[in-house]
Amino acid sequence: MYHINDYSHNISLRLSEVLGDIGVNETMVMKRRKIHMLMETMNTITIRLNDRNETIFYPGSQSEGSTTLGLHSDIDILQCFNNFNVIQDWADWKKGKTNLLMIQDNNTTPGYCSLQQLGTNVPLPVTDVRDKYHIRDINGRVLLKNDIQESIIPEGGQIHGPSIATQVKDGFAATDSALALLCVSWPRSALDWLHYQESDVWPTQEIKQYAISSSCYVVPVGSKVSIDSQIEWRISTTLAERCLMFNLNITQLRCYVLMKMIVKSYLNLNGENNLSSFMCKSVVLYCVKNIESKMWKKCYLMQCLTICLLQLYNCLQREECPHFIIKENNLMAGQFTADEKYNLLQTINLLVQKGGLGLLGIKIDDVGQRLKIKLNIIPQAIHYPPSKLEISKDVSTHLYLNFSKNNNEFQKHILYDTESLSICIQRLMKYSKEGNKLEQSACRFLAPKLFTTLGSILASSSIGQSGSISHQALTWYSTGLKSSDVSDRLKLASMFYCTGDFGRSEITLRNIAQQFNNDVTVPLCSCYENHLRKPNPDFFEICNDQNESSLQQYIAYCVQFLQSEINCVPPELRYEMFRSTQDDMRHHRNEHLDYWMYWAVVDSLPFLHFLQYQIYSRLQKHQDQQQALNDLIWIIDTNENLRHKETDLNLLGQLMEQANRLQDALKCYMMSLQIRSRNNAARFHVCRLLATLASRRFT
Known part of the structure; x- marks a missing residue:
């Protein structure tokens, strides 16, 4: 049994409560892991459906559950190209593959390697330097340089080490995307970790x-101490590391989160980034391995944190922090x-000398203030940070909005990239x-949009031929509609x-209007940057x-x-498919980001009121028609979450023209252009x- 004084015992328990309150608890950790594992699976399937042999992983803090809202962790994305061998x-050489021979010699930094280009059709080294991404070394070998990722940088991305970072978009988490090439087998330096036998020590065999x-x-990143870093590639065991993190208990995870907060609050100041989260992770993993499992309890959290800080201190003294799996990598x-x-x-x-008092200055997630309140250092009446329930709502909403936005983006990429929707x-x-x-779960989210889109394409074809919707089109559409969103309705x-068929259209719109809750429903879109305003409090409850x-x-x-659905689009909206001049196409459109501009895209709620106006006009329901117009104007004026407001205004302008209110129509178009x-x-x-x-x- 371990003996600790009452003060240390109390501060450990209170500190554990604080971490639990800000979202580092079993429920929220599992929720984070589930959502990010699901998103990485959906991302991979999206790519595979379009014949690209890639695998996507979301390693790092978000998928581990080892983060908080205040840490502002990026979503790490590992984009793995499986055509490389x-x-x-x-x-292990394979015909038809891009074969690369891993080279680790005396000139290579431990934990890194060089990649020699081999032939595609014969198992021989390539002798010609084919492009700027290859170089010949002093031994005459043609090596692949690590700056090859420059060829895939998206607009707005910046290279940070092996990663391509993109800024926060739409008020959601930023992404850090790294190119990766699959190794046929684990490098021998990493295999040493597996074969090292230790009984009753974590991690188990x-x-x-x-x-x-x-x-x-x-x-693609070289070591800072390499004599030729441009030809070095870092060996990544990030998926094995994620497995290890999944096997930590909640106290061990809390210790890691505290380490990251300490580094961010006290050690990496003035924009410095000398101590990384990955160093903290390696330190914590070594401590988990070396400290008896009985110590990793919430009542010993402060002692465990102190041991981790001392381990970090020793690493700094020696200027040596070994990678947990590849120990030679400093x-x-x-x-x-x-x-x-x-x-x-x-x-x-x-910090070590101060003990728990050193944590009182941490402002991230109000940790210092929360701890002061738990320890009765300050009265609760001064300022009480958000409660555990409020934090839980915030984290859940943040996660699910990110998930929904990504779901929408995956569906759009499938529709844009695919040549044959039925094969897809x-x-x-x-x-x-x-x-x-x-x-299977990922498919349930991706499938409905594909079904309804195929149904709409078939409907457009049959409308063009006969003016009616074919039975086959309605069957496909109905299949997807069972679990689809309001936009497909x-x-x-x-x-x-x-x-x-204005009668059926009116019935459909009436059902949509009854389900559409203006106080809760959140407009969401991934077409382009536009800050998302805070949803209604009821939406947080639902999440x-x-x-x-x-x-x-x-x-x-x-x-x-x-465009293949054009006969299902009202004439007023079809203009949006041809929104760009030749000059726009050449200089003001990014083919990778703005592909949706070939389509007609409109916000759901304004489109609902636009259709209501047109239907009620045809059915001679003038009072309902006027109400629909008033609702459309009100939504455009007041809803700050609309993503295609310029299109909404274009539709409103055309309704004004139809009502012979030409000056109002011109005003709408000018507002749209602004x-x-x-x-x-x-x-x-x-x-x-x-x-x-x-x-x-x-x-």
Whole structure:
């Protein structure tokens, strides 16, 4: 039995409560893991459906559950290209693959390797330097440089080590995307960790075997102490590390989170980043291995944290922090100047001497203030931070909005990239039948949009031929509609409207309006950057109480019509498919980000009121028609979460034209152009309207 004084016991318990309150508890950790594992599976399936042999992983703090809202952790994305064949033995060479021989010699930094280019058709080294991403070394070998990732940097991305970082978009988490190449087998330096036998020590052989069953990759970054860093690739065992993190208990995770907060609050100041989260992770893993498991309880949290800080202190003194799996890889090599090292050592020493009092200055997630309140150092009446329930709501909402936004983005990428939607659906169904539970769950989120889109394409074709919707089209659409969102129900109403079936369209719109809760439903879209305003408090309640499946009924994605669905689109909205001039196409559109501009895309709620106006006009329900117009104007004026307001204004302007309110129509178009001056159909509407006004003036 371990003996600790009452003060240490009390501060450990209170500190554990604080971490639990800010979201580092079993419930929220599992929720984070579930959502990010599901997103990485959906991302991989999206890519595979379009014949790209890649695998996506979301390693790091978000998927581990080792973060908080206040830490502002990026979503790490590992984009693994499986067409590359990174080998250690010639026997693993494969015809038709991009074969790369892993080289580790006396000139290579431990934990890194060079990649020699081999032939695709014959197992021989390549002798010619084919492009700027290859170089010949002093031994005459043609090596692949690690700056190859420059060729895949998205607009707005910046290279940070092996990663391509993109800034926060739409008020959601930023992403850190790293290119990775699959290794056929684990490097021998990493295998030493597996074969090192220790009895009754974490990680057990079972955990090691499970960890090493995951793939190993190389990522394009060289060591800071390398004499030729441009030809080095870092060996990444990130999936095995994630497995280890999944096997930590909640106290061990809390200790890691505290380490990251301490580094961010006291050690990495003035924009410095000498101590990384990965160093903290390695330190904590070593401590988990060396400290008896009985110590990792909430009543010993302060002692465990102190041991981790002392371990970090010792690593700094030696300037040696070994990678947990590849021990020869020194994570601190070349990281510090003498002055930086001295200052860091002094700060850590002071924190250890202060004990728990050193945590009182942490402002991240109000940890210091929360601890003061728990210890009765300050009265609760001064300022009480958000409660555990409020934090739980915030975390859940943040997670589910990120998930919903990514779900929408994955669906759009499938629709944009695929050449044959029916073949794509067949592949998805195969995943759903033969895949694991995670893949089956991912398919349930991706499939409805594909079904309804195929149904809409077939409907557009039959409307063009006969003016009606075919039975086959309705069957496909109905299949997807069973678990689809409000945007697809609006498309169905639009299909009926375009065939002149105003009665069925009205019924569909009435059902949508009854389900659409303005106080809860959140408009969501991933087309372009636009800050998301804070949802209604009721939405936070729903996110906390329900799961990602049931949440979809409270999300209103933008309504998207492909050009192949044009006969299902009201004439007023078809202009959006041709929004760009030739100059816009050449200079003001990014083909990778703005592909949706080939489509007609509109916010759900304004489109609902637009269709209501048109339907009630046809049915001679003038009072309902006026109410629909008033609702449309009110939504455009007051809803700050609309993502395609320029299109909403274009629709409103055309309704004003139909009502012969030409000055109001012109005002709508000018407001639309203020929002988006380029790639906006309002420019055509303005020209047409001015021509109409001019003709009236001279007649």
